[in-house]
Amino acid sequence: MTAKEPPRRLDPQRVIDSALTLADEEGTAAVTLRRLAQLHGVTPMALYRHFKDKDDLLAALGDRLLSSVALPEPSNEPWDQQLHAVLTAFVTALRTHPRLADLTLLRMLVSEDGLQISERLMEILTEGGFEVDDAAEVGRQSICSLITLVTTDPLTREDHDPVKREDSLRQKRAVLSALPPRKYPLVTAAADTLVCHNSSTRYYELGIDLVVAGICGVLNK
Secondary structure, rough: OOOOOOOOOOOOHHHHHHHHHHHHHHHHHOOOOHHHHOOOOOOOOHHHHOOOHHHHHHHHHHHHHHOOOOOOOOOOOOHHHHHHHHHHHHHHHOOOOOOHHHHHHHHHHHHHHHHHHHHHHHHHHHHOOOHHHHHHHHHHHHHHHHHHHHOOOOOHHOOOHHHHHHHHHHHHHHHHHHOOOOHHHHHHHHHHHHHHHOHHHHHHHHHHHHHHHHHHHHOOO
């Protein structure tokens, strides 16, 4: 008689790893408990012991992203430079899983890592001269703006297949280039940049610079 194999032990962190990979490749719609159960060779009930439902799993993914933010320590640098460093750390973490970036928004004031980021942001903003309530609103809007920056990255929204992506970009360039230059001289001249930014580094640096400059501008009104 063959001995019965013991039930496979499920590591919830490995499930989250698999869910991140699946979401990166196919989007969050593809992340289901049944699909993950198949990937790990267990029954869906085994996953329900760790995650109540899909929303609970997605919350765990948002928490994982927030936990990967390498929050810089306070320093003697001017407050706006410290703000830039914190926002850069936040964007850097989100860029690793751009299709999941929006999951962090609802977890900012729930997860421990999100609360630490929120507290650090408000600390810097109040140091810069904002009242506490204004710091809360400015901090929230800056986080929302940067999440949008990541989720709307033109390269991220293109097909992951390099051939299909290049074909799509070529078609978009052709459409803009075909516009009458007398009517749209600047649009046609910048067709390549408008269709797809040439540098991801520059795209994100500019986005963060604009957010920080906007915050400084509000303070100096």
